[in-house]
Amino acid sequence: MTALLELRDVHARYGPVNALHGVSLTVDEGEIVAVLGANGAGKTTTLRAISHTVHRDGEIRFAGNALRGGPEAVARLGVAHVPEGRGTFAELTVWENLRLGAYTRRGNLKDDFARVGSYFPWLDDRRHQQAGTLSGGEQQMLSLARAFMQRPRLLMLDEPSLGLAPLLVTEVFRIVQELNENEGVTVLVVEQNAHIALQLAQTAYVLEVGRVALSGPSTDLQQHESVRRSYLGY
Amino acid sequence: MVELARKLSLPQRRLPGSPVLLLLIAACIFLTIGSLRSTIFAQLTVAGVATGVVFGSLALALVLIYRATEVINFAQGEMAMAMVYVAYQLMLWGLAYWEAFFLTLAIAFVFGVVTQQIFIRPVQGRSVIAVVIVTVGLFILIDGLVEWKWSANQRFMQAPFGNKIYHLGSVPIARQDLGTIVITLVSVTALWAFFRFTKLGLGMRAGALRPAAARLVGVRTNALLAVGWGLAAVLGAVAGLMTEPAEYVLQPTLMQPVLLYAFAAAVLGGLESPGGALVGGIALGIFLNLMGQYVHFVGSVLQLPVAFAALLLVLLVKPTGLFGHRTVRKV
Secondary structure (H helix, E strand, O other): OOOEEEEEEEEEEEOEEEEEEEEEEEEOOEEEEEEOOOOOOOOHHHHHHOOOOOOOEEEEEEEEEEEEOOOHHHHHOOEEEEEEOOOOOOOOOHHHHHHHHHOOOOOOOHHHHHHHHHHHHHHHHHHOOHHOOOOHHHHHHHHHHHHHOOOOEEEEEEEOOOOOHHHHHHHHHHHHHHEEEEEEEEEEEEEEEEHHHHOOEEEEEOOOOOOOEEEEEEHHHHHHHHHHHHHHHO | OHHHHHHHHOOOOOOOOHHHHHHHHHHHHHHHHHHHHHHHHHHHHHHHHHHHHHHHHHHHHHHHHHHOOOOOOOHHHHHHHHHHHHHHHHHHHHHHHHHHHHHHHHHHHHHHHHHHHHHHHOOOOOOHHHHHEEEHHHHHHHHHHHHHHHHOEEEEOOOOOOEEEEEEEEEEEHHHHHHHHHHHHHHHHHHHHHHHHEEEEEEEEHHHHHHHHHHHHOOOHHHHHHHHHHHHHHHHHHHHHHHHHHHHOOOOOHHHHHHHHHHHHHHHHHOOOOHEEEEEHHHHHHHHHHHHHHHOOOOOOOOHHHHHHHHHHHHHOOOOOOOOOOOOOOO
């Protein structure tokens, strides 16, 4: 397998405050990778460093090339970043949110709308509804659908389980898995819910205060003593 | 119809709060009955609409920039005035009125884009005050440049619509008023369609609402901000070119009172709302015209203070303006 995304010794800071102190990680093509860690460990910042919405240093390579430019340039290369708070355009309609997902693409989107409809059948009935009036779970689904419209090579999800009922969390992760298996989308997911993230991902990284503390195949990490105690709670 | 609405992707719009809607319906009924009973009333109403759409289109330009940049562009009126001088110059060079008109709109777009890139972009993202001060500086700069190039003397331009008067029943309607209304509404509708139906328009709305999220889906927000300034300048130019024939003369102060009324119209409509700006402008235009005729102490001197007193009253009752609203949002 070849690496789709490679971070080498990446630092990031908010003003004078350092949030990442040299993070290195690799995401292979077609893989699902989870980034775990407590609050403030630098999970969100890692995604932000990739989409360049935070001041960053170090080397980031995407599909073999150094990743340059602002967030809009990163998006155009095929990285879909669903940020904290889901990045929903609450004031716009569901349809407009989906259309914005495909903003970087040209040509006919009919097939894409149909395919999104096959994953999220309820979206079609709600297409003219203001996105902000959807429930939290629906908004999370919408953010996935929006990211899918972008036809990304890499899908980055920031805590998709946040604020959702357990059943909905399962549903969201099932769809992420489907997108990965059926559409070949590589996924980098940041999660506090280590249990479900380790089930989904093939590889996982554990961050502690801005550094990678542990990494390896999910199955190994699930057995790992400190991961079990700190993040899985048994 | 449903199928058509789906195809056009018309969103299910929220209606403004029903008291506002009732008020507007009541106002329309009042105007209709008045117009049916009195020729002068009807004449004043039509003339008021013509003045009002001009206020409305400049107000819309202000709203456009307010939504994208979150500041009031105090130079909007002066930018419009400068564009009228450009049209004047083009006609001096021998262009016919409508050739000059459309060429001026193209120049206005470029002017707006360049202005944003040179003057606004460097201070964008700093404090609101910094941007506001820059727009005030622009006001003075444009004023100075226009006086330097064309002097402050009054100039005379070709009239676009002539002096013809039509009669609708017994009501005389000036061709100029009709022309002003049609041209302005066509520009506003074109702009609305651009924002509603095009990808670029959607990107601009997204960028104005949530810049960070818009950049994440690949919207080049900086470039689109400049386009927004360009479009606002075009709308301003239309307002300017429609103001000039009503004032009969061209001078550097042309748009200053119009800008004040446009502020009032924009705030009345609720600063965030493009439709509100237009409705606010038309309401203000009619209101001023009727006041001038029927409330004798108002006259022409007190028009501006009375307009602002009315505005104050509306804002006391509804601080967000007629169409302002808070966005519904679930967590």
